[in-house]
Amino acid sequence: MSAPSTGDIVARCQDLYEDLDFTAARQWKEAKKGRKVIGFMPVYIPREIIHAAGMLPLGILGGGDQLEVIHGDAYYQSYICRIPRSTIELGVTGRLDFVDGMLFPSICDVIRNLSGMWKVMFPRVYSRYFDVPQTYEDEIGGTFYVGEMTELRRDLEEIGGRKITDKALRGSIDVYNKNRRLIRRLYEARAQRPWQMPAWEVYLVVRAGMVLPVEAHSEIIEQYIAAALAEDKPVRDNSRVVLSGLFCEQPPLNLIKSLELSGCYVVDDDLLLVTRWLIGDVPLDGDPIYNLAQAFLHHSESTAAKYEPDQEEKGRYLVRAVKRTGAEGVIFTSPSFCDPALLDRPMLQSVLKSAGIPFIAFKYAENSGQMQPIREQAGTFADSIKLWSAA
Amino acid sequence: MKITISPKAVAKDVLKDASMKKQKEMMAEHFDRLADAGHTGAKVASTFVPGNLNELIMCFDLVNNLPEVNAIQSGMRRQSGAYVMEAEKAGHSEDVCTYVKSDIGMMAKGNIGPNGRKLPSPDVLLLSYTGCFTFMKWFELLREQFKCETIFLQTPYMADGTVTPNMVAYMVKQLKEDVIPKLERVSGVKFDIDRLREYLKKSAQAEDDLVYILQSARNKPSPIDAYFGGIYYIGPIFGAFRGTDDAIDYYRFLRQEVDQRIAAGLGPVTPDGPMEKEKYRLVVEGPPNYTNFRQFWKMFYEEGAVVVASSYTKVGGTYDFGFRHDPSRPLETLAEYCLGVYTNRSLPMRIDMLAAYVEEYEADGLLINSIKSCNSFSAGQLLIMREVEKRTGKPAAFIETDLVDPRYFSAANVKNRLESYFQMVEQKRGGAAKGVAA
Ligand code: SF4
Numbered sequence: 001m002s003a004p005s006t007g008d009i010v011a012r013c014q015d016l017y018e019d020l021d022f023t024a025a026r027q028w029k030e031a032k033k034g035r036k037v038i039g040f041m042p043v044y045i046p047r048e049i050i051h052a053a054g055m056l057p058l059g060i061l062g063g064g065d066q067l068e069v070i071h072g073d074a075y076y077q078s079y080i081c082r083i084p085r086s087t088i089e090l091g092v093t094g095r096l097d098f099v100d101g102m103l104f105p106s107i108c109d110v111i112r113n114l115s116g117m118w119k120v121m122f123p124r125v126y127s128r129y130f131d132v133p134q135t136y137e138d139e140i141g142g143t144f145y146v147g148e149m150t151e152l153r154r155d156l157e158e159i160g161g162r163k164i165t166d167k168a169l170r171g172s173i174d175v176y177n178k179n180r181r182l183i184r185r186l187y188e189a190r191a192q193r194p195w196q197m198p199a200w201e202v203y204l205v206v207r208a209g210m211v212l213p214v215e216a217h218s219e220i221i222e223q224y225i226a227a228a229l230a231e232d233k234p235v236r237d238n239s240r241v242v243l244s245g246l247f248c249e250q251p252p253l254n255l256i257k258s259l260e261l262s263g264c265y266v267v268d269d270d271l272l273l274v275t276r277w278l279i280g281d282v283p284l285d286g287d288p289i290y291n292l293a294q295a296f297l298h299h300s301e302s303t304a305a306k307y308e309p310d311q312e313e314k315g316r317y318l319v320r321a322v323k324r325t326g327a328e329g330v331i332f333t334s335p336s337f338c339d340p341a342l343l344d345r346p347m348l349q350s351v352l353k354s355a356g357i358p359f360i361a362f363k364y365a366e367n368s369g370q371m372q373p374i375r376e377q378a379g380t381f382a383d384s385i386k387l388w389s390a391a
Numbered sequence: 392m393k394i395t396i397s398p399k400a401v402a403k404d405v406l407k408d409a410s411m412k413k414q415k416e417m418m419a420e421h422f423d424r425l426a427d428a429g430h431t432g433a434k435v436a437s438t439f440v441p442g443n444l445n446e447l448i449m450c451f452d453l454v455n456n457l458p459e460v461n462a463i464q465s466g467m468r469r470q471s472g473a474y475v476m477e478a479e480k481a482g483h484s485e486d487v488c489t490y491v492k493s494d495i496g497m498m499a500k501g502n503i504g505p506n507g508r509k510l511p512s513p514d515v516l517l518l519s520y521t522g523c524f525t526f527m528k529w530f531e532l533l534r535e536q537f538k539c540e541t542i543f544l545q546t547p548y549m550a551d552g553t554v555t556p557n558m559v560a561y562m563v564k565q566l567k568e569d570v571i572p573k574l575e576r577v578s579g580v581k582f583d584i585d586r587l588r589e590y591l592k593k594s595a596q597a598e599d600d601l602v603y604i605l606q607s608a609r610n611k612p613s614p615i616d617a618y619f620g621g622i623y624y625i626g627p628i629f630g631a632f633r634g635t636d637d638a639i640d641y642y643r644f645l646r647q648e649v650d651q652r653i654a655a656g657l658g659p660v661t662p663d664g665p666m667e668k669e670k671y672r673l674v675v676e677g678p679p680n681y682t683n684f685r686q687f688w689k690m691f692y693e694e695g696a697v698v699v700a701s702s703y704t705k706v707g708g709t710y711d712f713g714f715r716h717d718p719s720r721p722l723e724t725l726a727e728y729c730l731g732v733y734t735n736r737s738l739p740m741r742i743d744m745l746a747a748y749v750e751e752y753e754a755d756g757l758l759i760n761s762i763k764s765c766n767s768f769s770a771g772q773l774l775i776m777r778e779v780e781k782r783t784g785k786p787a788a789f790i791e792t793d794l795v796d797p798r799y800f801s802a803a804n805v806k807n808r809l810e811s812y813f814q815m816v817e818q819k820r821g822g823a824a825k826g827v828a829a
């Protein structure tokens with residue numbers, strides 16, 4: 001059998017992306033009696049614990065631009081972002097009826113309150129707000145986080161009716177380490193040759209990991225990297241940009257496509273951060289929960305949902321991402337009404353300003369249809385970057 | 392009982408009430424202390440109302456500055472609109488919390504406090520991260536500006552309606568190993584746990600009276616308005632006075648006045664004098680609008696609507712379910728206080744609380760004032776409304792305003808909605824009466 005082309009791989013990932021009934025996850029569950037599926041929302045969940053319980057972690061990222069939101073709007077005022085209402089729509093319409101539990105990570109007040117709404121609206125489904133430390137001392141935030149993960153472990157043991165052993169956890173950490181390594185390789189490869197790996201393709205390939213078992217996902221990434229690097233695609237005179245602010249509600253696929261059409265190569269982004277939240281491998285020896293806690297405290301990504309204890313470090317990660325990827329500018333694009341992203345933005349912008357890195361900003365909603373203004377803004381930005389660098 | 396004296400005359404008398412005078416003096420002194428900090432050498436800690444650790448702050452001789460209260464003051468003095476615009480001009484999004492923008496705009500325009508004097512730059516930011524995500528970003532923004540020490544105290548969210556030992560242990564550890572040593576360093580004052588105990592004892596005393604006052608609204612007519620009036624009543628205890636003798640005096644005076652009003656069968660005091668006839672009893676969820684505070688209140692009392700219980704008067708501490716600061720467990724009690732504030736309560740807990748208020752205070756229903764720029768309160772309020780309505784069988788209504796952004800206060804809209812709501816309440820009563828008769 002010949003290796004699949006990028007077209008084949010991306011088409012499969014796009015099918016998964018568009019399938020609002022989560023057929024792949026349903027099939028996984030039905031394939032063996034007793035299997036359980038645990039849904040989780042952005043921004044980060046230690047999926048290793050779910051995996052070690054023999055369950056499927058399922059990323060729930062709202063309804064995108066294809067879902068007609070009928071019920072969800074009755075639960076939210078117009079001045080609240082879209083992801084909670086489309087997530088409720090998924091729940092109310094029975095699309096999540098096979099999900100055995102829902103995890104709501106600590107990211108913002110909207111998701112936090114949604115965790116309580118879920119309890120009221122779907123009282124028979126296990127739902128848990130997953131708190132994470134915002135203080136990073138081992139003895140303080142670390143101990144608390146070990147406690148939170150231990151509670152989650154116990155809950156999942158109860159749901160699954162079996163112990164989650166340390167051995168199983170180590171095994172799960174191992175497969176997720178591999179997945180994270182592959183995603184990093186994918187990101188690095190794209191930063192080097194963005195014309196070979198369009199941002200929308202990379203997004204779909206990574207997003208497939210939200211619904212597939214991690215092992216199957218890793219295989220897809222490997223195949224995609226191989227196929228994309230083997231294909232020859234023309235290099236365009238695009239500007240290289242980093243995207244910031246897309247860590248929760250998802251942009252429409254068309255938005256990502258529009259950026260490239262308007263002359264930008266995306267060389268880094270903060271999409272689907274759960275897939276690479278932990279930086280570097282989590283050690284396999286020793287206490288696995290402790291190791292996950294250590295990785296969270298000391299080797300994890302920065303984003304607006306996280307407190308930065310050191311003023312000097314505030315926003316530096318973005319400057320580093322620009323340097324690392326050879327980007328020429330940053331596009332801040334975040335969901336309307338997204339508190340974390342929008343409150344953080346001015347601080348990040350002032351760091352970029354002092355570093356002499358150009359940026360622009362605009363907002364989106366997961367169901368934005370009109371791409372023309374975005375295309376124009378991004379196009380003007382890409383042109384001006386070229387002018388600056390030529391000057 | 393028939394009241395023969397004119398309401399205006401009573402209003403004047405009431406204005407001279409001991410509690411009000413006391414509160415005025417306290418606030419004036421406080422803002423002077425802040426403004427004088429530059430000369431007196433007093434050090435200043437900025438912190439938040441929910442999770443306000445005033446007793447601990449006082450242990451280090453620090454003066455407590457509350458950016459939220461400054462934003463409220465700016466709103467009441469109708470300056471917040473310009474401040475918000477100033478912040479937006481500087482690049483802040485139109486979508487985010489207007490308290491933050493009012494604060495940032497105020498700083499950009501000279502940081503002038505309500506007494507017309509410049510507020511000091513803080514020496515330390517005590518970020519008590521309780522019940523609102525915005526706090527974290529707000530303090531990062533302040534730190535960027537003031538470049539001073541920032542202490543982060545994380546309060547885990549009470550998502551399952553319970554306080555677990557892991558949560559309390561985490562908070563106590565933060566207090567012991569991080570918050571207190573840093574406060575010692577900034578202030579140069581050694582921590583004395585007995586001093587903390589003393590303050591906590593005083594807090595509990597004032598808290599008893601506060602609860603008495605808030606629960607006096609169970610009377611008919613209610614002697615207080617537990618939302619519009621309540622905002623004044625919570626001022627000292629949610630601000631820089633919890634744990635002081637001043638607070639004890641203030642709440643004692645207030646309690647006596649409430650007792651007098653109960654004895655005289657009087658309703659709440661409004662800016663236009665005592666309310667004459669209580670027609671509607673409401674429970675209100677959500678913060679008020681401050682830019683048009685009087686006008687907003689008037690829409691209620693003109694219709695004879697009194698708020699008998701509100702969630703907003705629990706943002707700086709929930710005391711009516713029994714919590715009191717406990718001097719015998721000084722650090723644990725601070726942790727439990729932070730954990731219990733209204734905004735740190737899960738949505739099901741909020742529903743329980745509001746439904747219980749409707750029952751206990753024999754209210755006609757629930758009114759939600761949804762704040763455009765406050766996700767912590769607003770996200771989920773429509774479900775809260777439906778659930779409370781379902782559980783109590785009483786009608787609920789929804790209005791939308793903003794805290795300190797005057798652009799989002801539409802008097803006509805609010806008035807319309809309120810009027811229809813009162814009609815709904817009447818209909819429900821009519822229906823109930825018919826039901827009884829049938
Ligand atoms: S889009 Fe932003 S505000 Fe909305 S749920 Fe996500 S993080 Fe919260």
Ligand code: SF4
Nearest residue numbers: 488523525765766767
């Ligand atoms: S609780 Fe609401 S109003 Fe208060 S700071 Fe948070 S977002 Fe702003």
